[in-house]
Amino acid sequence: MSPPLDNAGHGDIDGIPLDAIDVSDPKIYQDDVWYPYFARLRREAPVHYCRQSLYGPYWSVTKYKDIMQVEVNHQVYSSASELGGIAVEDQPKDMDRPSFIRMDPPRHDEQRMVVSPVVAPGNLANMEGVIRERTAKVLDGLPRGETFDWVDRVSIELTTMMLATLFDYPWEDRRQLTYWSDVAIANVRAPDAPVHSEEEKFAELTKMAEALGKLFNERAQQPPKFDLLSMLAHGEATRNMPFREFMGTLSLLIVGGNDTTRNSMTGGLMALNEHPGEYRKLRDDPSLIAGMVSEIIRYVTPVIHMRRTAKEASEIGGKEIKKGDKVVMWYVSGNRDPEAIEEPDRFIIDRPRPRQHLSFGFGIHRCVGNRLAELQLRILWEEIMQRYPVVEVVGPAKRVYSNFIHGIRSLPVRIPA
């Protein structure tokens, strides 16, 4: 294994030969220096082949419309675990953990339909009250006039509570879910990762599957309830999953229901601090919150990329893709494509058509929890604005070493006394 190309943090990106650009290097996301790489690719090689990376050769699709073309063509661009799955880095063959995000139809469809009712509009209306109550309580408990970590006190706390509710998981143990989420997305090469080898990750996720498996088995014996474990335990397509598929499915639901919203909760506050004019606009007119939520999700782009594998020869943006090629859709780039989004590098809370962004993906794998995520963020900002006209970011964010999840580990903030 060769070390990742160290092309991060060096100002002269235009000096790098085009075919040496490797946007799979997690360092460029940890250092938050990915913008100019993609600006150059969109300009000079919107569908770009990287011959050599830590994860082998892969295609980068960087423009909004080309990404959309890949998204809707699941017949050609497969998500199947057997072909490598959905991240530029394959899961090790003997430790792969299938789940419906790593499947094609028809099994994908059957399994997705088991869990989707929990995040469908009818149930969201039922959850709004409890989400608001908890959000208010968390916000009321924040210190004034002293520095604290927004990620730990707000973003993790709120999303973990949501997750515990969705799983009907023992309340006092709920941070365990956060830990497993962090393990599931960990890049084992990062010094600050919770696990340091694929074996260790597999072992921790096995513990997760055992703990949740106990609850799953109990619920299989009880009448169906409206929580994810009960739904999986009673679902025709999910009640008899092999152990590794059970592991994969739980990881998917925990990460999907947690990490992405967590990072949008943090990223939104950062964006407002970086754009004081927009923060002022929000204070003057809190009715802008609904649209701002979509803009936050675009601007933050919590999932950096999704990968597909070509099942047959095809063409994207004039480039010939061969059967078996890895095709990576860089959502961070499509969401900053000026051909699709006006002034894409600006955070504009009252942008027209704010919902047209790639952060949830499109096509059959589109984020199943998208409306729940929006609901949580909307309530968060409604409750923040009722209490705190300003939450100041007082130091730099620590970002996660990952090319997949756009994670923020900590963010020091202060609420004026």
Next chain:
Amino acid sequence: MAKITYIEHGGREHQVEVPLGLSVMRGAVDNNIPGIDADCGGECACATCHVYVDAAWLSVTGLPEPGSQEASMLSFAALAEPNSRLSCQIKVTEALDGLVVRLPEGQH
């Protein structure tokens, strides 16, 4: 122009004139009718412009082909019914003058 009536989930009706050739989704979005989100902007790549076609109009609008992208996206819309369509896939023609569509409780 064709006259199209959109009925929100709560019962509020919006009757608007939509230029021929546009989609039923576009007609709603251009007239700021609440209840159609249209996240993908008309690419048949999400299911957030979901509508129920009034029974009397089903023979004109038709239903999505089984196995089509529209059918596949609709199968994930939690509130889909046999008369469900994605309104971005219904093109406004003279034959649709008078069309009535109802909007679901939420788009997902």
